[in-house]
Amino acid sequence: xxxxxxxxxxxxxxxxxxxxxxxxxxxxxxxxxxxxxxxxxxxxxxxxxxxxxxxxxxxxxxxxxxxxxxxxxxxxxxxxxxxxxxxxxxxxxxxxxxxxxxxxxxxxxxxxxxxxxxxxxxxxxxxxxxxxxxxxxxxxxxxxxxxxxxxxxxxxxxxxxxxxxxxxxxxxxxxxxxxxxxxxxxxxxxxxxxxxxxxxxxxxxxxxxxxxxxxxxxxxxxxxxxxxxxxxxxxxxxxxxxxxxxxxxxxxxxxxxxxxxxxxxxxxxxxxxxxxxxxxxxxxxxxxxxxxxxxxxxxxxxxxxxxxxxxxxxxxxxxxxxxxxxxxxxxxxxxxxxxxxxxxxxxxxxxxxxxxxxxxxxxxxxxxxxxxxxxxxxxxxxxxxxxxxxxxxxxxxxxxxxxxxxxxxxxxxxxxxxxxxxxxxxxxxxxxxxxxxxxxxxxxxxxxxxxxxxxxxxxxxxxxxxxxxxxxxxxxxxxxxxxxxxxxxxxxxxxxxxxxxxxxxxxxxxxxxxxxxxxxxxxxxxxxxxxxxxxxxxxxxxxxxxxxxxxxxxxxxxxxxxxxxxxxxxxxxxxxxxxxxxxxxxxxxxxxxxxxxxxxxxxxxxxxxxxxxxxxxxxxxxxxxxxxxxxxxxxxxxxxxxxxxxxxxxxxxxxxxxxxxxxxxxxxxxxxxxxx
Amino acid sequence: xxxxxxxxxxxxxxxxxxxxxxxxxxxxxxxxxxxxxxxxxxxxxxxxxxxxxxxxxxxxxxxxxxxxxxxxxxxxxxxxxxxxxxxxxxxxxxxxxxxxxxxxxxxxxxxxxxxxxxxxxxxxxxxxxxxxxxxxxxxxxxxxxxxxxxxxxxxxxxxxxxxxxxxxxxxxx
Numbered sequence: 016x017x018x019x020x021x022x023x024x025x026x027x028x029x030x031x032x033x034x035x036x037x038x039x040x041x042x043x044x045x046x047x048x049x050x051x052x053x054x055x056x057x058x059x060x061x062x063x064x065x066x067x068x069x070x071x072x073x074x075x076x077x078x079x080x081x082x083x084x085x086x087x088x089x090x091x092x093x094x095x096x097x098x099x100x101x102x103x104x105x106x107x108x109x110x111x112x113x114x115x116x117x118x119x120x121x122x123x124x125x126x127x128x129x130x131x132x133x134x135x136x137x138x139x140x141x142x143x144x145x146x147x148x149x150x151x152x153x154x155x156x157x158x159x160x161x162x163x164x165x166x167x168x169x170x171x172x173x174x175x176x177x178x179x180x181x182x183x184x185x186x187x188x189x190x191x192x193x194x195x196x197x198x199x200x201x202x203x204x205x206x207x208x209x210x211x212x213x214x215x216x217x218x219x220x221x222x223x224x225x226x227x228x229x230x231x232x233x234x235x236x237x238x239x240x241x242x243x244x245x246x247x248x249x250x251x252x253x254x255x256x257x258x259x260x261x262x263x264x265x266x267x268x269x270x271x272x273x274x275x276x277x278x279x280x281x282x283x284x285x286x287x288x289x290x291x292x293x294x295x296x297x298x299x300x301x302x303x304x305x306x307x308x309x310x311x312x313x314x315x316x317x318x319x320x321x322x323x324x325x326x327x328x329x330x331x332x333x334x335x336x337x338x339x340x341x342x343x344x345x346x347x348x349x350x351x352x353x354x355x356x357x358x359x360x361x362x363x364x365x366x367x368x369x370x371x372x373x374x375x376x377x378x379x380x381x382x383x384x385x386x387x388x389x390x391x392x393x394x395x396x397x398x399x400x401x402x403x404x405x406x407x408x409x410x411x412x413x414x415x416x417x418x419x420x421x422x423x424x425x426x427x428x429x430x431x432x433x434x435x436x437x438x439x440x441x442x443x444x445x446x447x448x449x450x451x452x453x454x455x456x457x458x459x460x461x462x463x464x465x466x467x468x469x470x471x472x473x474x475x476x477x478x479x480x481x482x483x484x485x486x487x488x489x490x491x492x493x494x495x496x497x498x499x500x501x502x503x504x505x506x507x508x509x510x511x512x513x514x515x516x517x518x519x520x521x522x523x524x525x526x527x528x529x530x531x532x533x534x535x536x537x538x539x540x541x542x543x544x545x546x547x548x549x550x551x552x553x554x555x556x557x558x559x560x561x562x563x564x565x566x567x568x569x570x571x572x573x574x575x576x577x578x579x580x581x582x583x584x585x586x587x588x589x590x591x592x593x594x595x596x597x598x599x600x601x602x603x604x605x606x607x608x609x610x611x612x613x614x615x616x617x618x619x620x621x622x623x624x625x626x627x628x629x630x631x632x633x634x635x636x637x638x639x640x641x642x643x644x645x646x647x648x649x650x651x652x653x654x655x656x657x658x659x660x661x662x663x664x665x666x667x668x669x670x671x672x673x674x675x676x677x678x679x680x681x682x683x684x685x686x687x688x689x690x691x
Numbered sequence: 692x693x694x695x696x697x698x699x700x701x702x703x704x705x706x707x708x709x710x711x712x713x714x715x716x717x718x719x720x721x722x723x724x725x726x727x728x729x730x731x732x733x734x735x736x737x738x739x740x741x742x743x744x745x746x747x748x749x750x751x752x753x754x755x756x757x758x759x760x761x762x763x764x765x766x767x768x769x770x771x772x773x774x775x776x777x778x779x780x781x782x783x784x785x786x787x788x789x790x791x792x793x794x795x796x797x798x799x800x801x802x803x804x805x806x807x808x809x810x811x812x813x814x815x816x817x818x819x820x821x822x823x824x825x826x827x828x829x830x831x832x833x834x835x836x837x838x839x840x841x842x843x844x845x846x847x848x849x850x851x852x853x854x855x856x857x858x859x860x861x862x863x864x
Contacts, residue, residue, distance in 0.1 A: 326750030567734060611736035653787045654742055654754040655735055664733070664745055664752045672733040672745050672752060 019180035023068045025311065027113055030057050032378055035106050038099065039381050045093040054102070055084040056238075061109070063239045067180065072112050072119065072127055079134045080105055086141050095144075098137050103382070104130060163225055163255035166233060171219035172244035178214075181240050187220065189236050194226030195257050197266060223266055225255045314408065317369055324365040325647040329666050331358045336669065370405035373451050373460070376415050377402055380422055384447060387426045395430055395445040404451040406458055410550055413530045414460070417523040421462045421546050422447060424520075429466025429544055439541070441465065457574070460548045469538040471495040477504070494630075496538050500524040528679070531572075531662070557648055559665070559675065560624070561641040565613045568673040569637075570646050570665055571624065575678040577632060578625040579640055584617050587636060595623060595634050604634035610685045628682045635681070648675055660684050702804045706826075708833055709776065709793040712764050714850070715833040716793075717800065717826065718778065722838055724788065726796055727775040739845065743767075743792060748777065755790040756842065763849035767792050782843040789842055802826060807835060821848055 034057045041050045058081040065073035080102060087094055108130055111123050119127075168190075172183045190196060198220055205217040224233065230248055237246045256262040331354065338351045377399060384397040406414070430436075430445035437443055448463040471492040478484045478498045498504060502521040520536075523546075527534045532550040551557065551574075559570035560579075580597055587595070587606060594601045602625060608617060622640045625632050646665035651674075655661065662677040706717035707726075732744040732755050741760035745752050755775060759767045767773065775790040807824035821841045826833040834850060841848060 322750065329750060613736070649750075649752045651735070651745065651752060652754060653782060653785070654756075654789065655738055655745075658735060658738055660737075661735065666747045666750060666752070670747050671731050672747050674733065674735060674745075 020068045022179070023064045023070075024113060027061060027064065027070075027073070027109075030061050031106060031109050031113070033057055034061075034109075035103075035378050035382060038102050038106065039378070039385065041094055042099055042385070045099075048088060048091060051084060051088045051094065055081060055088055058084060059235070059238065070112065070116050072116070072124075073109060076105055076108060076112070076127065076130065076134075079131060079138065083134065083138050083141055086138070092141075092144060095137070095141065097140065101130070101133050101137050103386075105134070162253065163227060164229070164250055165223065165225040165252040165254065165256040166230065167249045167251050168222040168224055168233065169219070169247045170222065170237070170244065171246075172216050172240060174215045174217070176216045176240065176243045179243060181243060183216065183218075183220075183240065183244070186236060186240055187222070190222065190224060190233070194224050194228060195255065196225070197223045197257070223256070225257050317408075321365055321369060324362050325649075327358050328362050328647060329670075331355055332667070333669060369408050371408045371411045372403050372405050373411065373414075374402040376411060376418075377449070379415070380418060380449065383419060383422055384426065387423065388445075391426065391432075393426065393430055393432060393445060394443060395426065395447055398446065398448045400448065400450040401452045402449070404453065404458055406550060410530045410532075413526060414548075414550075417526045417534075417548070418449070418460070418462065420519060420523050422449075425462065425464035425466060425544070429464040429468075431467055454549070458550045460550065461545055462548075463543060463545045465543040468540040468542055468544050469496050469499070469536070470540050471538075474498055493537065496536050499536065500534065531677075557646050557675065559644045559646045561644040561673070562622070562624070562637045563639040563641055564607055564611065564637050565615055568641070568667075568671075570644055570673055570675045571626070571635070572675075572678055573643065575626040575628075576624055577627055580623050580625075582621050582623040582636065584619055584621055587621070595636075597623065597625075597634075600632075602632055602634040604636055605681065605685045606636045607681075608636075608638075610681075626678050626682075628679060633682050635678070646673075646675055703801050704804060706800050706802055706833075706835065707776070708797040708800055709774075710795045710797060711759050711762060711793055714762075714764075715797070715831050717833050717835050718776075718838050719835075720799060722778050722780065724777040724779055727777060727790065729769060729773050729775065741847070746775070746790065748788070748790070751788070753777065753788060753790050755792060758791045758793055761841075761847060763847050767794065770794070772796075778838055778842075780839045780842050782839070787842075791842075800826075800828070821850070 034054065037050055037053045037057065041047065041054065044050065058077045062074050062077040062081060065071070065077065083098055086092075087098070108123075108126055111126075112119070115123055170183070170186070172181075176183060187198065191198070199222070201219045201221060202217070204219070205211070211217075230250055233248050234241075234246075237244070237248075240246075334351055335355060338348055342348065381397055384395055387393075388395040425447050430447070431439065431441070433443050436445065446463075446465045448461075450461045450463070452459055475484075475490070475495045475498075478495070478501075479486045479488075481504065483498060483501055483504070484490065499520045500523070502525075504521060524534050527548055527550075530550065532548055534549075535547045536544065537547070538544040557570075558573040560573050560576050562569050562571055578597075582595060582597075587604070593603055595604045596602075602623075604623070608614075618638050622637050624635045624637065624640065626635055627633075644665075648663040648665060650663050651658070651661060660677050660680040661674050662680075663675045664672050665675055666672055705720040707720050707723050708715060708717040710716075727746075727748070730746055732746050734744040735742060738744075741757050743755045743757045745754055747753070757767050759765060772795040774793055774796045776793055776796065777788060777790050779786060779788050781787070807826055809824060821837055821844075822834045823837050824835045826835060
């Protein structure tokens with residue numbers, strides 16, 4: 016049961032996200048009946064699973080909301096503001112319920128009863144509205160619902176129907192509970208006892224249903240099981256055929272004599288068959304869709320896969336090396352080449368699998384914008400661009416908090432109130448744009464708002480006050496604005512007073528640093544602000560520059576490297592300025608041998624690598640540069656947690672380990688003594 | 692390292708014994724993953740001095756500790772008997788694998804728990820908090836290590852307080 020429950024939770028979480036998405040769309044397009052249907056369907060699905068797996072509160076909540084959306088969709092009125100607000104609250108509550116179940120917080124329970132109470136009000140209002148607006152419709156509905164129909168239902172669950180925890184008998188119960196039915200069991204498929212698998216279903220049913228219900232009503236009953244079974248529903252008469260003794264006689268003789276049954280149809284037989292086919296077709300396409308779309312995988316399994324793949328890649332390199340050196344056996348060489356190709360493909364696919372589109376986290380930003388805008392009585396359009404851009408799932412996970420933070424800042428402090436905007440000659444409706452695109456080996460995510468921007472003068476004053484920069488410092492506006500990423504730059508109240516920006520931007524920067532990204536801010540006073548986040552495509556593989564110090568190999572991230580040149584060791588000894596000169600440019604330098612406390616004799620000729628650090632060029636001096644290297648990054652773990660300037664290690668083809676250096680940290684750590 | 696264990700007798704436990712300098716130590720085999728021959732160790736700059744570096748263990752990066760330095764002895768000298776004992780320890784609930792350099796791996800011994808004496812109480816010449824017990828065998832004392840404690844500590848652990856004050860060595864961060 017635990018397994019089913021886990022699966023339900025996964026599905027429910029997906030459903031809640033789709034629900035939130037649909038609600039956000041409805042808000043823009045309140046008369047869209049398709050969206051209403053969608054919401055209704057999701058509520059229905061949530062309700063169905065929840066009671067089965069002991070999420071009673073979810074079932075309670077969705078049941079009432081479902082009723083509300085049922086009124087909306089059946090009477091074709093548009094969704095009210097009231098209903099939408101309550102629906103969003105309900106979404107939050109659903110999220111809570113999923114997490115807390117079964118040990119609910121007292122607060123949550125109180126929220127629940129409040130919500131239910133409010134939903135009740137909404138329902139009453141809706142009904143009133145519905146009554147006035149659609150009197151005529153109700154009349155129809157009433158007369159309709161007085162009418163009896165008789166259906167012929169064939170229900171054949173698949174053999175593996177129990178795997179998802181579905182029980183076909185519950186479905187039959189639901190059908191039987193309010194209708195007159197005659198159920199015929201077809202057990203001819205049950206195998207001999209030795210072939211019998213108790214986990215499989217072998218039974219199908221033929222049911223004659225008569226009642227005040229429509230074909231859709233019956234379809235709704237089968238909604239949870241339709242993917243796992245064959246269902247065909249055929250209307251055979253617009254009356255209750257059970258009152259007809261002739262009919263009873265026929266079905267008792269042989270239920271499988273469909274022809275005789277269909278002859279009782281008050282409509283033409285032809286039409287009925289057509290209908291049946293249509294339903295069948297619909298169901299089939301749905302089944303097909305579920306087959307292709309996607310597979311859910313435990314992310315731990317994915318990590319395990321990636322580990323194995325990087326091991327294969329490493330071993331492949333070893334094999335290649337051995338083959339090159341030792342063999343003249345062409346067959347072996349050919350096989351190795353084939354394997355090489357395959358493992359390359361395997362690696363590409365495996366890395367591709369762990370990529371997730373940015374789209375998957377966008378709903379919560381939309382929601383945040385909606386809620387905050389409503390709260391602060393601002394009107395804001397949230398636009399997205401390029402959100403199909405994919406990133407490593409670990410990066411995506413770490414990206415949510417910083418983006419949330421940035422958007423919150425944009426709304427709280429960037430976008431002006433309506434009247435101010437109008438006075439400034441700006442459009443009344445504010446704009447926040449989230450844009451993502453590829454740029455070389457990186458993915459760039461930008462968050463733009465057309466708010467009031469950041470005043471560099473105010474920031475500069477603050478920075479001098481706080482002692483971050485000397486009063487005499489000459490910095491560009493951009494450099495000044497980027498000072499807000501410095502830890503401890505401001506507290507909320509101070510920043511709101513001065514520029515309306517900067518709350519916890521150091522936190523944003525730290526989070527982005529954690530995933531080896533970079534963040535930058537551009538702002539024009541009165542026009543808006545753009546936060547640019549530059550991210551690596553994946554955390555597990557990096558393009559590196561292979562370097563050597565004291566016969567030990569290290570890897571520097573290649574994207575940081577700007578220039579490499581030779582330098583004589585004599586130019587570094589007794590260099591009191593801490594600067595090296597190359598092509599008339601002066602660069603502050605870091606001598607890694609010293610920093611790593613290596614005291615063996617240095618080579619005469621060393622290599623200087625210019626790397627970019629916070630828009631400045633810094634020179635790192637090493638023994639030698641060996642070439643480019645694509646490194647699979649592995650963590651160093653507990654014992655080296657304090658060696659921050661090492662981001663991990665990579666294993667070479669010959670099985671030895673090389674350390675991957677973190678350029679930013681090296682500069683930060685080792686440059687303290689000098690002014691860089 | 693396949694050894695048949697007698698599971699009938701609940702009082703029997705298996706230990707892997709090894710030698711550092713002239714001292715004998717043992718760890719419960721449950722925490723030993725395997726024993727490796729010496730391989731090229733990549734040094735990590737600015738690491739604590741007893742951290743010898745890292746090696747590749749089947750695609751994972753394994754930290755290697757110079758156990759002799761960790762135990763306040765002289766640095767290990769590599770011989771053909773030098774081995775890396777790969778162990779799994781628990782640090783604050785987290786599983787951590789590490790390789791411990793030892794001079795010689797001796798054997799897997801099956802010990803009746805009754806023969807293990809309790810760690811000597813405080814004030815004796817052994818640091819009792821890092822050992823679970825002592826075993827007297829063939830005129831030698833074997834120290835049964837509590838490796839969870841030994842290897843989660845950042846400090847140098849000296850089991851014997853030598854007559855002369857050992858040279859003070861400051862830890863690098």
